[in-house]
Amino acid sequence: MDVDIRLVAEEEFPAWIRAIEAAFHYVPKDEDIAMERSVAELDRSLVAMDGPQMVGATAAYSLRLTVPGGIIPMAGVTAVGVRPTHRRRGILTALMQRQLSDVRERGEAVAGLWASEGSIYGRFGYGVAALSASFEIQRDRSIFARPHRSGGTITLVDRESAMKAMPGVYERLRPKQPGMLGRNGSWWEYRFGDLKDWRDGATEFFFALHRAEEGVDGYVAYRVKHDWKGLPKSVVQVREILATSAETYADLWRYCFDVDLIDTIETWGRPADEPLLFMVAEPRRLGLKLSDGLWVRLVDVAGALAARRYREDGRLILEVRDGFLPENEGRYELQGGPDGAECGSSRAEPDLVLGADDLGATYLGGVRFSTLARAGRVYERTDGAIARADAMFGWDPLPWCPHVF
Template identity: 45%
Template sequence: MTDPADLRPITTEEWPAFSRAMLEVFGDEPIGSFTETPPSVAELDRSLGLFADDGRVAATAGIYSRQLTVPGAVVPCAGITWVTVSPTHRRRGVLTAVMRRQLTELHEQGREPVAGLWASEGGIYGRFGYAPATARGNLHGRTRQMAFRPDVDLGTGTVTPADADAYRAGAARVHEALRRWVPGTMERDERWWERLLRDPAEHRGRASARRFLLHTEVDGEVTGHAAFRVRSRWTDDGEPDGTVVVEEVRARSTPAYAALWRYLLDIDLVRTVESAYAPAEDPLRHLLADPRALHARPLDGLWLRLVNVGRALAARRYPAPIDMVIEVRDRFCPWNDGRWWLRGHPAGAFCAPTDGDPDLVVDVDALAAAYLGGVSLGTLQAAGRVTEVSPGAVTQAATAFSWPVSPFCPDQF
């Protein structure tokens, strides 16, 4: 039962069995009404289920319709999610069938030129053409060592605690203002804000309920927001040794950003700060008098897949001119496999199939890694993932594919 024809979208009535099968593979317990009714962000017409002979759900998958910021533009992105295969159906080609069905349909529908996912395991998705395109910093440090440089400007605005409703209203405006400038960022409509702000006790990990901050200027404009938790701890000597678990800090100005972090680092009874999903190149380090006080253990974030190489490369912008032929090797999606003529500059781009001689040869997953500007094609060449045919082509392409803002995706799905 590995034929893609056996995979099909599920119905609302089938959601309870589908969701329970998915949670069982992930090792999660049902929370709230999740296994009773589909969440508001679910798109069951874009789901895939594989049903065993006894009626059990043997495999699950889904797609969210998202909007992804890429260098200089915003493109539709298929958010791949819910991907599981029951142990009873492993090593039968089921996952390959799921991936092929999704990508083939995306190509045929022509809706999204790229697909993205968060990988539960790092060794799974590379063989299907996905690659990490953003990184999360996994930051931590001791708060008493994280004094700011004396020249850091905290501005004239105010940082105040907020309830969930006020936070949602203010943070949504900040997010919308920022998301078009940072590659890897996705839109958040009301459904996604609702999902983001859910706070079941089972997910708190011995920490407090989520707390919220807003940064407001003297004219009342909200220019920054932060969400965090506090995990209390006391040493054997009775000394406080708590941790502030920072989930998100975004701001429209440097003073607002600095003021929010200063508040977080000055919380009483806290000695450690953690921020697993902060950008890998978070500006916080450059606010500190001692940059070594902030430690990072970078991990992969959003994985990307170019569904349609021509449309994807033409959609983004290039800070330096590029005019070359790129030979893309894509064994999983044959419509991408071949040579593509790319012309791009800061105002736009063109990309189409060609029979011209290649300047570069690159695997499709390596091209996906470089797509948002966070991984250099020069680095990929050093790893043997890019072959230079025309002298100087890697330098030219690496410069053109770069972007002044590091990619960052704060939204898991």
């Protein structure tokens, strides 16, 4: 494919966003472009040029990912698009090659992304490391199974107060929750951006803070989409709900479920082990659906495996297949436990054979090797190796990424 891949210049940024959005059949306004610029890193923003025409793009954000036992740098891949006129000619493949080699040069051991379609990124070595749950429940079906008594106070606050209070809650949870990503001020603004086109006819955000004795210990940010033809049929759309205790979690959901003039409460981006399933009296009425959330790609296999902690002490020889980044391909000896890990290349016979995408899937401790073996993706060469790998890699809590980028 005869295209030139290079960094995008500051003055080209609006045209670059328009080119990406054309791939999504969206025409951005100036305010969209300004919002994207607030989080973009131009030295990581790539454009594919066909002569004078921008025909493809990808970019990365320098993010901080919580992994089992620590926090590491992650390249957050975004802004992936190829013009409809230039698709299926290898432009994305070329962009992915260039991007992953940049990521490696920067010393980031992992890359991560949210996918528009599940079929795109496996070939580039990404695997689904964190699942994401969504649900939609009728308000009159949202009764809890156990009696609920509120343990704090909930206050509706303005945006400015919310923006000051929410990060404190987020930061209390982030260090121990694999899959969570650090957010700076621009990211908080982006996450709760209220551009008219982003609201799809719903209200601006409402912010409710939960306070217990020690101060703010939870929040919910939601919109309401009005629908009132004779009977109230409006929908509460929960964008984010975070709580530092089970009691606060229950209080905040009870608040969402009990808002008047509402018919339905809907949300997505919830954890795979969403506790609400066990809180409501009719779990089926939650209509919980699981899908792919954060995709993870190990760019430096040894570096990534050494950077996390393991639930149990153990040693594994992993044979990794990596067609897209052949420098990763080979055998690795991993020696890891709760206090640290080492990983390097090895000539020993492998315990497990698997693809880089599968290793990416298991990396955050939520996807079991045994599940992937049953899916015909991971092969056991030494008896008991899959059970050992599951005992080592598994983690509590399950990975969850509430930050979409």
